[in-house]
Amino acid sequence: MSNRFKSRYDDDINLFEGRWHLAQYAILMALLLAAPWLLGTYYLGELTAVLVWSLAGLGLMLISGHTGQVSLGHAAFMAIGAFTNLALMLRGWHFLPALLASAVTSGVIGAIISRPILRMSGIYLAIATLALSIIIEDVAIMAEPITGGVAGVFAPPIAMFGMEIDRYATPEAFYYLCLAVLVLVTLGYLNLLRSASGRSFLAVRDSEVSARALGVNVARAKTLSFSLSCAITGLAGALYAHLAQAVNYESFLVLISITLLLQIVIGGLGSVHGAFFGAIVVVLLPQLIAIASDYLDNTAGIQIAAYPGLDTALFALLILLMVIYEPRGLYGVWFKVRTWLQLFPLYRKGMFRRTRTYLKTERQR
Amino acid sequence: MDILQLLVGGIANGCIYGLLALGFVLIYKASEAVNFAQGDMMMLGAFLGVTFINASYADLPFLVGITLAALILGLFGYLLDRFVLRAIFGQPQFAMVILTIALGFLIRFVAGVIWGHDPTSLETPFIGRVWTLGELMIPVVDAVIIITTVALTSILYFFFARTRLGVAMQASSQNQMAAYYMGIPVKRINAIVWALSGVVAAIAGVMFAAKGAVEPSVGLLFGIKAFAAAVIGGLGSLPGALLGGLLVGIVEPFAGRYLPSGVGQIAPYVLMLLVLILRPGGLFAQISQKKV
Secondary structure, three states, rough: OOOOOOOOHHHOOOOHHHHHHHHHHHHHHHHHHHHHHHOOEEEEEEEEHHHHHHHHHHHHHHHHHHOOOOOOHHHHHHHHHHHHHHHHHOOOOOHHHHHHHHHHHHHHHHHHHHHOOOOOHHHHHHHHHHHHHHHHHHHHHHOOOHOOOOOOEOOOOOEEEOOOEOOOOOOHHHHHHHHHHHHHHHHHHHHHHHHHHHHHHHHHOOOHHHHHHHHOOOOHHHHHHHHHHHHHHHHHHHHHHHHHHOHHHHOOOOOOOOOHHHHHHHOOOOOOOHHHHHHHHHHHHHHHHHHHHHHHHHHHHOOOHHOOOOOHHHHHHHHHHHHHEEEEOOHHHEEEHHHHOOOOOOOOOOOOOOOOOOOOOOOOO | HHHHHHHHHHHHHHHHHHHHHHHHHHHHHHOOOOOOOOOHHHHHHHHHHHHHHHHOOOOOOOOHHHHHHHHHHHHHHHHHHHHHHHOOOOOOHHHHHHHHHHHHHHHHHHHHHHHOOOHHHHHHHHOOEEEEEOOEEEEHHHHHHHHHHHHHHHHHHHHHOOOHHHHHHHHHEEHHHHHHEEEEOOHHHHHHHHHHHHHHHHHHHHHHHHHEEOOHHHHHHHHHHHHHHHHHOOOOOOHHHHHHHHHHHHHHHHHHHOOOOOOOHHHHHHHHHHHHHOOOOOOOOOEEEEOO
């Protein structure tokens, strides 16, 4: 492990700690750029899905992971983003302004909703956002001129840079589009986290009382975080609409909201990596099960397909084990492995011991 | 008469919501945790009831069946706490939320494998029987549900207010460390309350299956609705849970009847959001300002 000497204050908040760190991400970026040549069409589609769900996870991570306000209703904002984008495109808007509009719409709606909702905390906030998700589900059926009612709407092809971008006709172009949006948002996210606003989010998460004592406007921080989080999720919703080609109310059921939260928990709450790890698990687990089931069917004659919902059950089991044994999620595992390698002979077992707290009532505040 | 008829149906439905909400409140009162798998435990109780009572399965008498279902689900709750939930004892409340959501998914899957995905009804001795009061028709099932709910709520209310165990449960939720100092076995208390909520979930489940049909996925949305009821009443208050359940149960059919279609389904949630915004602690608020 190389020890870097910090000579400027900026060294503390640099995006990349030194050349090697930068090189790692450059390699990752190069691999992602080369993916269309490395993967077949099918797996490129899956990778695109990973990108889209990472984006949605990032959105939820901002409010739940980094500001500490658990939201069980973010599929609602995916729905708002998706329907805004499609409705505007069907009325002749160009794709990019429509994409921006979907981010702005979900952000603004999020900001309006956040004021009354973010006065609650903990479990009350979770159930309020859950209720929001259920309400939006029904609103999506009722607002027929925009959402197409029960039947839903089909995504028109995207015309950009003199070419037509379509998930099936030109999967590479759509992949690059998603990648570009995700990279931009991720960079913006990282920049936000090292700015004053971002650090005030972290302060609010760790202790509202201390944050207030340090001069953070808690209500403003929460509202800003919630609205930005909704905007990112709205972007993800818009991209998801083009990925799925057709969306209706069923694309954004309350179950999606719950899965999205479980996704970032499994990835690791409070880490940007976590959003990506979680998305990889959520998208690729069904694939893995399909492959395993084919294999078992061919070799041992066990038919897993006879049990519908096995993928959700396995996912739930994974969550269960994660919460019990590794609350920091896959990012925690990765972090431990990395530390072990960096400190090689010196790693101690108790390094990441969790602290236990005695419960005190929340009913007296 | 129409309104009265809707009201009777709404009250009976509301009582089931209330029963399920009681389960939420029990656990919240004793350990300040929320069990998002409560709806799925109810579903499990309903299937147990069907298994013991229906003629095509064990064909036991109604009361014996409901007792067996309650005992088994109580044991299930106890073991769940002993072997799964105790592993995260001392972790933040949020961990419990995630853990119980995951448990709910697992229970749903297992129930689907055991009992299949077809809706099943419970065959009760009072099936199809109706009392008529003038023009008003009261199905006997509804009457049984209402009586059971009221009885159970009062028993639990006095249990928490009067018995040593009940007071110990409240103490352990208010301040675990202080409860330890007073010699309360906090972990065992938690296990007992999970067992108790299992029993309540089983009774709610049997009532649910007696009134409608049960299939593995009913637990999720029904559970969320019951949780909304508990929140409306003010999480932590047993009479509040019953009142919240009744409100949800009554609002639903009336909104479905007199408001544009689609509103009926979301009315309970809108009601909950309104209550939360206007009275953040619910109707019977249990939250009090901390004195420094």
